[in-house]
Amino acid sequence: MAKKQEYGNDSISSLKGADRVRKRPAVIFGSDGVEGCAHSIFEILSNSIDEAREGYGEKILLTRFADGSIQVEDFGRGIPVDYNPKEQRYNWELVFCEMYAGGKYSAGEDNYEYSLGLNGLGLCATQYASEWMTADIYRDGFHYHLDFKQGEPTGEMVKEPFKGRRTGSIIRWKPDTQVFTDVNVPTEYFTDTMKRQAVVNAGLDLVFVDQTGPEKQTIEFRYEKGIEDYVNETVGLDYITPTRYCESTATGRDREDQPDYRVKMSAAFCFSNKVQMLEYYHNSSWLEHGGSPDRAVRTAFVNQIDNFLKTKGLYKKNESKITFADVQDCLVYVSSTFSTRTSYENQTKKAITNKFVAQAMTEFLKHNLEVYFLENPEEAQKICQQVLINKQSREHAEKTRQSIKKTMTSQIDIANRVQKFVDCRTKDVSRRELYIVEGDSAMGAVKTSRDSEFQGIMPVRGKILNCLKADYDRIFKSDVITDLIKVLGCGVELGGKAKKDLATFNLENLRWNKVVICTDADVDGYQIRTLILTMLYRLTPTLINEGYVYIAESPLYEINTKNKTYFAYTEPEKANILSRIGKEKYTIQRSKGLGENDPEMMWLTTMNPESRRLIKVNPEDVEHTAAVFDLLLGDNLAGRKEHIAQHGVEYLDDLDLS
Template identity: 85%
Template sequence: MAKKQEYSNESIVSLKGADRVRKRPAVIFGSDGVEGCAHAIFEILSNSIDEAREGYGTRITLTRFKDGSIQVEDGGRGIPVDYNAKEQRYNWELVFCEMYAGGKYTAGEDNYEYSLGLNGLGLCATQYASEWMTADVWRDGFHYHIDFKKGEPVGDLKKEPATRRKTGTTIRWKPDAEVFTDVNVPAAYFLDTMKRQAVVNAGLELVLVDETGPEKTTTTFCYQKGIEDYVNEIAGLDGLTPVVYCESTAMARDREDQPEYKVKMSAAFCFSNKTQLLEYYHNSSWLEHGGSPDRAVRTAFVNQIDAFLKNKGLYKKGESKITFADVQDCLIYVSNSFSTRTSYENQTKKAITNKGVAQVMTEFLKHNLEVYFLEKPDEAQKLCQQVLIN
């Protein structure tokens, strides 16, 4: 039997540079498999979406190439990559090669009031996890280009006068099979992700170009009214009630000893006896596991529908109070919220845990349901009776 290696002071080592991601990708991306690889793709796409939401660019194009590489092109301001006197380093070194570096730490002050990610990890981590990456940036009248290979820069930053007037960033990279156990992200992921981002970013055009098949295909997603158009699409002609859309802003606080933060909320819903759907988005991330918005919708809908049933005497004698399962069976509901302070369950952003968001969204929904029931009593009666049937 081989002797075990001694556990001594020299046994403790720290990962440096690209190895911090390449040897432990699941810590950053949630998985070292195809889900982690997909999340890395979303990290690059989300940066372009943040730019568009700030008002810079109306179209984002994601391209899948035959060699397995991926490209995201936007019309934003272009990543600042030139020399940073304050940091005494080039910005390209910071954003592509330094963890926890980026332009979103001043969110709510100068830019990116509502952002998909504020950790300063996504671009750098994806670069580290790539077989190779190229970056082209157009800003300040110049075209910048930089190359990377397996997490390390190849050559210096190239800078030349721009031959085009528009600004923007184009990132192309190939996920590294030495980092992820599976880099074959299915086409369905790209289609689903691009559509979801179009849903929650009203008016933004997201274009998916796929060159991996026998023929090149182009799919464009755009919802001019965002989640309102989406709920109408889901309900079709089978809606029990028309789509209701509401929006508001509020100040929230997670704990008494913590500062207030701003929350922007919108919701679109209708009732149907053929289709049911619950979808929550926060800062454009699809909250697959919900969290705070899910708690809000469960509390608000049960509370207000129960109050209406009692007020109208629609409960039969001895009948038990409705539950959210009764409501969910006929509800099509999509919420789209943003906050300047967000607590995600983990780096993959599939749920948020902010108590303040849950509280203000609950009150927001209660108020709008109360107004809706008062203004549309016939619709309220119809949907409440359907809930009782459920």
């Protein structure tokens, strides 16, 4: 075995330059898969959006080319890339090749008061993660061109005079498959992202050009009134109240020891009984997981609507308070906030955690809702009535859910509560079959030969109680009987009264389509079969009357020839088989007990729906059946003796006298 390298002072190393991104892309972009690649594209787009929001440029084009490269073109001021006397370096080195560098770190300057691309990582990180990148910058009367390959510059910056009037930046690059495991960003990501940015940047044109197909496709997004237009578009004509738009600003801090920062807030909302939506944006970034704005919405809307309900006496006596789920079910809401100081959960900007943003938004929404309700009492009434309807619907659904859960849990728990019961997998009652077998050995044979998808097993241990002779108290002290009733699931028929933990009979609760009694083909097996039938007749006679109860007929003889095995269920069948075999050699033996049969034989003769023999217990005359049961198993000893004397001779051949 090779000796491991010693872990010493020279074992410590750091990633440098492009390797900081190329070898650990998930640290910056949140993933080394297609999600991370998509986020690297968003970083470049966000820089152009920041320029437009500062008032420089009204249009941004994002193009996807057939070779897999991406291009973002804006008409802003153009990235400063020339020599920087203060840093004594070219700005292009800082912006494209230096992490945590850019105009957003300039002290005392308000280049980007509310920045989407906040950390100065995006352009450099995306350049590091590219197979190649080119940059064309137009500013100060010059055209600048730069080339990069796998994170490193190739050649010098080209600078030439430009007589045109345009300014801005054109960045084109190809995501590197050596960095990302998947670079096939779906079209939906581009269209969804650009639409969202158009929503929160009122009046900005965002154009997606797709050249990957046989024909070039161009999709343009523009919302003149931003989030207000977006809410109107989303709800259409399905509104209870018209869209309400409000905006404000605030200044505060997250902690006493931190500096103040500015927050700019806007919200657009309406109510609908057909559409519901919650979306939060901060510094133009869609907050998929919300964070501070989500906490504010939940607090403010529940508080103000609850106050209105209490003030107007719309709650019923002892009625529970509304929840945000009741409000959300009819709320169409979009907010867009900006702050000069932002705490994101991570670089992917899916949620913010600013304490002051949550506080400012809560007060902002509470105030605007209070004014809205005072100025529009009829609309407030409609809103609150719909919220109460949602509440009642939720509570009713919860009761139904709990009831179903209780019923299903009870059914599932049967397998745990009833000793040795083996359930089947399907929940389709029309397919489920319950085999009632005698003893553990028979259960083992049936278990290994059954189809576990739809055949369950319930073993009967020992001699079952004679339910015709016993009173109910004795019957329900028998674990064998109570366990079997629990497994059936339909309860017992005792004149409408429940007994112990056994429910009153309800055929709809029967968990099986067939109840199959499966016992040995001998005197003991017949007796156990009769006792089980007696129990079912006494406690659940409807199962017999409706044809749910069956007897699995076991063969009396197994006849083996050189090429085939025959099963005879009666003496005449045995004779018929032997006559058909003729002079062919054979062996014949009395069929074994169920516990001694091999799985293949059990499946063929007893379990397989295609080859088994089932006798449906379907008495035409229930009273006659009751009389026979009572005669054979009841207290009429004289009648039973007479019956045996008259008919016993008919069963001499079936007696096991060995």
